[in-house]
Amino acid sequence: MVESPQALRVALLGCGVVGTEVVRLLTAQADDLAARVGARLEIVGIAVRDVQAPRDAVVDRALLTDDASALVDRSDVVIEVMGGIEPARTLLLRAIDGGAAVVTANKALLGHDGPTxxxxxxxxGVDLYFEAAVAGAIPLVRPVRESLAGDRVTRVLGIVNGTTNYVLDEMTTKGLDAAQAVRQAQALGFAEADPTADVEGHDAAAKAAILASLAFHTRVSTDDVHCEGITGVTAQDVRWAAQTGHVIKLLAIAERIGDGAVAVRVHPALVPADHPLASVHGGFNAVFVEAEAAGELMFYGRGAGGAPTASAILGDVVTVARHRVGGGKGPVESSYADLGVLDIGEATTRYQIVLRVADRPGVLAQVSAELAGHGVSIETVRQARSDLGGDEQADLLLVTHASRDAALSATVRALAGLPVVDAVLSVLRVEGA
Structure with a gap:
């Protein structure tokens, strides 16, 4: 029989918005957590870059230290919320080598070098848990890693970045342009002072890599993920989307291609207005997981923020702490499938293409012939007099049938070269139909 310790020593690496909420929960729920774990969770130190910086009153300043290595060495459980690759990677490897269980919210590190x-x-023989690294408070990592371990996942699709969802939602519902929506997101605390990681899609790509690795039992890094952000999405794109009954969302998509490969991509996409993802507003996230036996599952909730992320972290802390008290260990990496990771060109999708063309007879026939020459057929077409072009120009909006992304991309390049096409105004993929 394993003898329960009186307390487990908990180290916290980082004390920003999320770290502060972790301290708040560990402090406010200390008695309940002890009852759930079988031992008290005692914060023995909080590693920060600047011990003199102002802190929330819930943080005991006597626990602050700038010697993270020494703190890690005297801990049973290490919680990492500092972010970035280094020194987080070195500190977590040190904690693991020292026998400590690790809980991290660091999607950038896991997406870049999770296998290490x-x-x-x-x-x-220690636990590594990371529920908070993907989709904040939404229980997503554990269902994919554990609940669906006996099933065969075929596709993961969803919104995994709250900042970009807020920005696109404001553009859709209030008519803001992208720059205005980003500034508003920053004012509300949804976006960082430097929003690059969010708006360029890098944050979503790291999460997509983590989910793909878990879902397909294959090592997928951020470098394997095709990544496009929302910086190219315009207010006119939003209006065109509405004309065809769609909204624009930044989607993360990981899917099986045949039996021996996967493709993982992040990009803005048109989603039908009646699709559940279209009604995901503000900073919320939603992810569909499709499996052969379970069918389609949807996970929805707050994808970011201090309290939601701290909730996911504490769930992991309770689990790894129970293992320390009662014995046992959580799941290890499953990469046995070792599937190939294909370029986005092999994925099947549809395109919405908006062209500025000469407004005269025969133009649509020439455009249709060019598409047919690339094996791409048209599902719908709309034409209107151009608002910005001259009287002899029109805007032609095409939605294609499903085809390989490589064929669709080649088609767009060919269309741009037609004499009757003055400009390719917009190209967006269509998903969820």
Missing amino acids: LYAAADRA
Whole structure:
């Protein structure tokens, strides 16, 4: 029989918005957490860059230290919310080698070099949990990693970045342009002072890599993910989307291609207005997981913010702490499938293409012939007099049938070269139909 310790020593690496909420929950719920775990969770230190910086009153300043290595060495459970690749990676490997269980919210590190951490935790026989790294408070990692372990996942599709969803939602519902919506997101605390990681899609790409690795038992890094952000989405794109009954969302998509490969991509896409993802507003996230036996599952909730992320972290802390008290260990990395990771060109999708063309007979026939020459057929077409062009120009909006992304991309390049096409105004993929 394993003897329960009186307390487990908990180290916190980082004390920003999320770290502060972790401290708040550990403090406010100390008695309940002790009852759930079988031992008290005692914060023995909080590693920060600047111990003199102002902090929330819930943070005991006596616990602050700038010696993260020494703190890690005297801990049973290490919670990492500092973000970035280094020094987070070095500190977590040190914690694992020292026998500590690790809970992290660091999607950038896991997406970039998760296998190094997984292998180290496996060798050391300790837990590595990371529910908070993907979709904030939404229980998503554990269902994919554990609940669906006996099933065969075929596709993961969804909104995994709250900042971009807020920006696109404001553009759709209030008519703001992208710059205005980003500034508003910053004022409300949804976006960082430097929103690059969000609006360029890098944050979503890291999360997509983590989900794909879990879903398909294959090592997928951020470098394997095709990544496009929302910086190219315009107010006119939003209006065109509405004309065809769509809204624009930044989607993360990981899917099986045949039996031996996967493709993972992040990009803005048109979603039908009656699709559940279209009604995901503000900073919320929603992810569909499709599996052969379970069918289609949807996970929805707050994808970011201090309290929601801290909730996911505490759930992991309780789990790894229970293992420390009662024995046992959580799942290790599963990469046995070792599927190939294909370029986005092999994925099947549809395009919405808006062209500025000469407004005269025969133009549509020439455009249709060019598409047919690339094996791409048209599903719908709309034409209107151009608002910005001259009287002899029109805007032609085409939605294609499904085809390989490589064929669709080649088609767009060919269309741009037609004498009757003055400009390619917009190209967006269509998903969820």
